[in-house]
Amino acid sequence: MNMKMIKMAVFGLVLLTASVWAADSGVAERIKPVGDICMAGDDCAATVKPVVAEGTARSGEDIYKKCVACHATGAAGAPKLGDVAAWAPRIGKGMDVLYASAIKGFNGMPAKGLCFDCSDDELKATVDYMVEKSK
Ligand code: HEC
Numbered sequence: 001m002n003m004k005m006i007k008m009a010v011f012g013l014v015l016l017t018a019s020v021w022a023a024d025s026g027v028a029e030r031i032k033p034v035g036d037i038c039m040a041g042d043d044c045a046a047t048v049k050p051v052v053a054e055g056t057a058r059s060g061e062d063i064y065k066k067c068v069a070c071h072a073t074g075a076a077g078a079p080k081l082g083d084v085a086a087w088a089p090r091i092g093k094g095m096d097v098l099y100a101s102a103i104k105g106f107n108g109m110p111a112k113g114l115c116f117d118c119s120d121d122e123l124k125a126t127v128d129y130m131v132e133k134s135k
Contacts (some may be wrong), residue, residue, distance in 0.1 A: 057122050060129030066115040067126065076108040079134070087134035098131065099124045 064071070070078035079086035090098060102123045105111035112118055113126070 057119060057125065060122075060125035060127070063115060063118055063122050063126040064129055066118070067113045067130070070109075070113075071130065078109065081130055081133050084134055087131065091131055091135065095127070095131070098127050102127045 064081070068081075070076055071081050074080045074083075079090060099120075100106075101109055102113060103111070103120050112123060115123070118126075
């Protein structure tokens with residue numbers, strides 16, 4: 001064997017190892033029991049969905065964990081959870097308006113609060129939770 005052949009053999013081996021590893025880890029991920037890779041409160045609704053019975057909505061408190069990036073910090077002018085003064089004028093608009101803002105978006109508030117796998121009812125429950133904690 002000359003150097004060129006050795007180099008090609010090594011390269012081939014690396015490629016083979018990489019593809020075996022990739023395929024392998026993909027399989028491992030798929031056959032893992034759901035509970036192993038998806039802990040409660042994790043952002044893993046897609047994984048959990050088939051397990052959750054039809055019509056079993058997550059609680060507003062659970063979903064709120066997806067809203068904290070903005071609503072715990074006040075990022076982009078988001079009203080903070082528990083900030084009574086910030087929420088009072090919003091609550092004054094009526095719950096239906098707030099539900100619509102959560103579902104369709106409102107200025108800096110993105111549609112669905114970026115929780116794209118949230119149902120409208122789950123979003124409404126989350127708004128209820130946020131309002132309840134901010135009165
Ligand atoms: C990327 C940042 C961001 C995320 C994530 C986010 N929000 Fe907001 N939200 C905002 C901002 C900014 C506002 C204020 C918009 C304004 O008044 O101009 C807001 C306002 C709101 C309001 C008040 C709307 C109104 O009509 O006054 C509700 C209700 C709300 N968000 C719910 C949620 C829920 C529920 C989630 C999670 C599912 C969420 N938000 C996630 C940024 C965010």
